[in-house]
Amino acid sequence: MTENSLVEPQRGRNVLDRHLGRYAARTAGMTASEIRALFSVANRPEVVSLAGGMPNLAALPLETLSAQVAQIIAEDGLTALQYASAHGLPLLRDQICDVMALEGITAHPDDVVVTVGSQMGLDLVARLFCDPCDVVVAEGPSYVGALGSFAAYQAQVVHVAMDEYGLVPEGLRAALRRAGDAGQRVKLLYTIPNYHNPAGVTLAIERRAEILEICRTCDVLVVEDNPYGLLGFNGQIHPALRSLDPDNVVYLGSFSKTFASGLRVGWVLAPREVREKLVLAMESATLCPPTLNQVIVSRYLATHDWQGQIKMFRENYRERRDAMLSALERYLPPGCTWTKPDGGFYVWVTVPEGVDTKAMLPRAVAAQVAYASGTGFYTNGFGSRQMRLSYCYPTPERIREGVRRLAVVVRSEMDLARALGTAGPGIPVPRAPLTDLR
Amino acid sequence: MTENSLVEPQRGRNVLDRHLGRYAARTAGMTASEIRALFSVANRPEVVSLAGGMPNLAALPLETLSAQVAQIIAEDGLTALQYASAHGLPLLRDQICDVMALEGITAHPDDVVVTVGSQMGLDLVARLFCDPCDVVVAEGPSYVGALGSFAAYQAQVVHVAMDEYGLVPEGLRAALRRAGDAGQRVKLLYTIPNYHNPAGVTLAIERRAEILEICRTCDVLVVEDNPYGLLGFNGQIHPALRSLDPDNVVYLGSFSKTFASGLRVGWVLAPREVREKLVLAMESATLCPPTLNQVIVSRYLATHDWQGQIKMFRENYRERRDAMLSALERYLPPGCTWTKPDGGFYVWVTVPEGVDTKAMLPRAVAAQVAYASGTGFYTNGFGSRQMRLSYCYPTPERIREGVRRLAVVVRSEMDLARALGTAGPGIPVPRAPLTDLR
Numbered sequence: 001m002t003e004n005s006l007v008e009p010q011r012g013r014n015v016l017d018r019h020l021g022r023y024a025a026r027t028a029g030m031t032a033s034e035i036r037a038l039f040s041v042a043n044r045p046e047v048v049s050l051a052g053g054m055p056n057l058a059a060l061p062l063e064t065l066s067a068q069v070a071q072i073i074a075e076d077g078l079t080a081l082q083y084a085s086a087h088g089l090p091l092l093r094d095q096i097c098d099v100m101a102l103e104g105i106t107a108h109p110d111d112v113v114v115t116v117g118s119q120m121g122l123d124l125v126a127r128l129f130c131d132p133c134d135v136v137v138a139e140g141p142s143y144v145g146a147l148g149s150f151a152a153y154q155a156q157v158v159h160v161a162m163d164e165y166g167l168v169p170e171g172l173r174a175a176l177r178r179a180g181d182a183g184q185r186v187k188l189l190y191t192i193p194n195y196h197n198p199a200g201v202t203l204a205i206e207r208r209a210e211i212l213e214i215c216r217t218c219d220v221l222v223v224e225d226n227p228y229g230l231l232g233f234n235g236q237i238h239p240a241l242r243s244l245d246p247d248n249v250v251y252l253g254s255f256s257k258t259f260a261s262g263l264r265v266g267w268v269l270a271p272r273e274v275r276e277k278l279v280l281a282m283e284s285a286t287l288c289p290p291t292l293n294q295v296i297v298s299r300y301l302a303t304h305d306w307q308g309q310i311k312m313f314r315e316n317y318r319e320r321r322d323a324m325l326s327a328l329e330r331y332l333p334p335g336c337t338w339t340k341p342d343g344g345f346y347v348w349v350t351v352p353e354g355v356d357t358k359a360m361l362p363r364a365v366a367a368q369v370a371y372a373s374g375t376g377f378y379t380n381g382f383g384s385r386q387m388r389l390s391y392c393y394p395t396p397e398r399i400r401e402g403v404r405r406l407a408v409v410v411r412s413e414m415d416l417a418r419a420l421g422t423a424g425p426g427i428p429v430p431r432a433p434l435t436d437l438r
Numbered sequence: 439m440t441e442n443s444l445v446e447p448q449r450g451r452n453v454l455d456r457h458l459g460r461y462a463a464r465t466a467g468m469t470a471s472e473i474r475a476l477f478s479v480a481n482r483p484e485v486v487s488l489a490g491g492m493p494n495l496a497a498l499p500l501e502t503l504s505a506q507v508a509q510i511i512a513e514d515g516l517t518a519l520q521y522a523s524a525h526g527l528p529l530l531r532d533q534i535c536d537v538m539a540l541e542g543i544t545a546h547p548d549d550v551v552v553t554v555g556s557q558m559g560l561d562l563v564a565r566l567f568c569d570p571c572d573v574v575v576a577e578g579p580s581y582v583g584a585l586g587s588f589a590a591y592q593a594q595v596v597h598v599a600m601d602e603y604g605l606v607p608e609g610l611r612a613a614l615r616r617a618g619d620a621g622q623r624v625k626l627l628y629t630i631p632n633y634h635n636p637a638g639v640t641l642a643i644e645r646r647a648e649i650l651e652i653c654r655t656c657d658v659l660v661v662e663d664n665p666y667g668l669l670g671f672n673g674q675i676h677p678a679l680r681s682l683d684p685d686n687v688v689y690l691g692s693f694s695k696t697f698a699s700g701l702r703v704g705w706v707l708a709p710r711e712v713r714e715k716l717v718l719a720m721e722s723a724t725l726c727p728p729t730l731n732q733v734i735v736s737r738y739l740a741t742h743d744w745q746g747q748i749k750m751f752r753e754n755y756r757e758r759r760d761a762m763l764s765a766l767e768r769y770l771p772p773g774c775t776w777t778k779p780d781g782g783f784y785v786w787v788t789v790p791e792g793v794d795t796k797a798m799l800p801r802a803v804a805a806q807v808a809y810a811s812g813t814g815f816y817t818n819g820f821g822s823r824q825m826r827l828s829y830c831y832p833t834p835e836r837i838r839e840g841v842r843r844l845a846v847v848v849r850s851e852m853d854l855a856r857a858l859g860t861a862g863p864g865i866p867v868p869r870a871p872l873t874d875l876r
Contacts, residue, residue: 017711018685018709018711019659019709019711019712020711022567022625022657022659023566023567023715024565024566024567024568024569024572024591025569026565026569027565027566027567027715030566030715030718030719030722031718032718054520054521055520057515057516057519057520058516060515060516060519062511062512062515062516063512065511065515065519066508066509066511066512066515067508069507069508069511070504070505070507070508071504073500073503073504073507074500074501074504077495077498077500077503077504078495078496078498078500079700080700081495081498081698081699081700081701082492082493082495082698082699082700083492083694083699083700084700116554116702116724116727116728117724117725119722119723119724119725120723120724123722123723123724127462127464127465127590128461128462128465128468129460129461129462129465130462131462131463131464134462145721145722145725148718148721148722149722152565152719152722153462187460219460221457221460247456256521260519260520261519261520261521262517262518262519262520262521262522262728262729262730263519263728263729263730264554264724264725264726264727264728264729271456271457273455273456273457273458274457277461277465277468280468280469280470280586281468281590283583283586284468284557284561284583284586284587284590285557285558285561285723286554286555286557286558286561286702287555287557287583287702288702289702290554290700290701290702290728290731291700291702292700292701292730292731293728293730293731
């Protein structure tokens with residue numbers, strides 16, 4: 001959706017940047033993500049976009065919200081439109097503790113910091129902890145916005161493989177060992193335990209304590225990013241990593257997927273000392289999160305059946321997940337595999353060798369379907385045989401049609417690969433052995 | 439207003455921070471600002487706070503706004519509550535160009551980036567340009583939030599003196615010369631040309647071109663922070679630095695003082711190449727600015743007499759400025775001097791030698807008046823004989839009463855200094871020769 005994209009080659013490409021010598025070293029790491037660059041194309045109405053991660057807000061009670069916000073401004077406008085604390089409104093921080101209690105978290109409201117979306121939480125955590133060359137361990141693939149923030153602070157991301165049960169503990173151990181042997185300082189494990197973006201898998205309960213133990217032993221702080229935790233399709237809720245090791249986990253939460261993304265209200269729950277630093281970082285980043293938005297969320301939580309609303313969202317996403325899985329089964333050619341998410345927004349698809357999802361993307365868009373190619377979710381060039389398909393936003397009919405179009409493109413790429421003799425084993429396409437998640 | 443403050447010594451002081459060895463080097467520079475630490479005390483109703491910079495929103499048309507926002511959510515909720523572009527809504531960027539046109543700025547909406555308050559613009563500019571040890575030249579005194587952001591990116595701030603006509607060009611030349619001689623890289627001049635925070639002075643028109651010329655010659659990018667530019671008490675509007683040198687000025691604007699601070703909507707106007715980097719930095723910082731807030735501002739600008747509203751704000755602030763200046767004249771003891779702002783929020787007061795405004799502050803609060811002591815506006819220990827008085831928020835009566843109480847405290851400090859023999863010339867209190875702004 002940004003204008004700052006590959007689709008505008010005329011503007012900004014041909015002119016020398018006269019400020020080039022002035023930028024900080026970290027700015028060199030700031031490049032347009034493949035996924036963002038694609039948004040402007042994927043937003044054309046004739047294209048079925050399976051690329052973005054926009055939540056489907058259609059189930060929101062707009063009339064009720066409208067009346068509620070009107071009342072907030074009319075009655076409490078002088079407060080709601082004024083600066084407030086960088087820490088976040090006390091009442092909202094209290095309510096956030098109630099939300100987290102669903103995942104087994106016991107927390108003091110003082111240790112919650114409200115942020116402008118959980119992306120800001122991520123960015124501030126990277127700011128607090130990452131010196132240039134520090135290592136952050138993350139799943140491979142991992143959330144593109146996290147990779148961007150770590151790059152912005154010049155940290156190096158080391159990917160650890162997942163399987164269908166999430167992050168592989170042995171892979172984590174090996175990565176930490178290798179980093180130690182190389183004299184690198186691993187600061188953080190960044191992980192999305194539930195309904196992973198983009199992989200769609202969930203960290204098995206029996207692995208959670210083991211991973212926490214590894215991190216504690218190796219003095220690595222765990223950053224648990226959990227925007228989808230309440231979107232389990234059978235109503236299942238997994239214990240948060242934070243609930244198992246309060247002192248060594250920084251937890252990132254968000255109302256973007258359970259209420260409204262455009263309000264940009266997220267939070268960080270952090271050990272107290274870290275929380276104090278986070279409040280200072282918030283002040284530097286934006287003085288305070290928007291007051292009105294916090295009051296809207298707080299009023300909504302206080303007066304609305306928000307858990308019932310989440311159930312509606314869940315059912316909506318489950319219907320779309322079903323549509324996507326059955327369409328994949330029906331249309332995709334043999335040799336393709338994919339994950340089977342039981343919550344969240346995403347399916348991670350692996351195509352046969354010889355097909356490059358990044359190279360295929362323009363042809364898919366020409367065939368009026370868009371996806372996010374896998375390479376954007378790695379910092380090491382992996383993912384060229386993978387793609388993320390989002391089922392969160394389009395209707396089930398559009399999802400089916402999108403997958404049908406995509407299958408045609410994949411088949412045609414496979415035919416081409418066979419004709420060129422590049423299909424099948426032995427092709428030197430970089431890939432992560434454990435990350436195609438069969 | 440933050441909990442992370444000096445007033446809570448029990449929490450967080452006595453316990454060792456077990457994460458201490460994990461922080462990035464930049465985190466060492468993150469310390470609670472004196473001004474923020476003071477907010478929780480100054481907010482007690484019995485204390486007249488001349489400390490904060492909260493705009494006075496009482497003149498806002500809350501009923502109209504309430505109806506407008508209700509309509510936005512009811513009719514356009516699915517868009518207004520959804521993610522949008524990191525760049526900012528196109529219509530709003532267009533309208534922002536109209537606002538800036540009042541200051542003589544000709545800009546393309548593409549070169550505007552909407553931020554979460556102009557503090558975020560500041561932070562992102564520091565992020566893009568400041569490597570550790572880079573020098574940022576700023577007025578002495580300067581805006582505390584800017585000093586915090588530069589510190590967060592480990593830049594070194596060099597203060598340049600002001601007089602009643604703002605930044606002194608010869609001082610700027612000398613500072614750049616000294617930095618060059620010391621082999622330092624000066625990246626930015628950070629300046630608040632209009633109704634300076636905290637000094638209350640305005641950069642004379644005849645100095646503007648000269649300062650721009652100095653910066654261009656020395657390859658220093660100018661960051662023009664202009665939240666108060668439309669709040670000149672006689673309706674005067676000065677030409678923005680950006681209007682005089684579009685290619686070498688990054689302009690920061692804000693709706694916090696001309697509309698509503700709690701919406702956190704600001705913007706950056708930057709040369710195109712810098713703007714492209716800013717959009718990427720925005721994505722990393724928060725994905726996108728809150729959509730609802732942008733729509734609210736946009737609708738307000740489109741449907742409301744926003745210039746008439748600014749006129750009301752201005753008259754309100756002028757009345758308060760008048761109350762403060764006449765109270766200072768009436769109550770402050772001889773030997774005190776102060777600036778005479780013709781716009782904005784602040785008066786900068788200098789007390790006689792022997793009085794230390796930082797040490798005096800607890801006694802002032804005990805006497806039920808609060809101010810911001812001058813040292814918080816310097817990175818070099820200067821400002822101990824200065825204080826910032828804000829007249830933006832309290833009523834004229836409260837302002838008069840606050841100044842009356844303050845005068846009692848200052849007199850008593852002067853008496854003490856005389857008794858101890860510390861008053862008068864020759865006392866080794868650090869001070870900037872040109873910055874008491876007589």
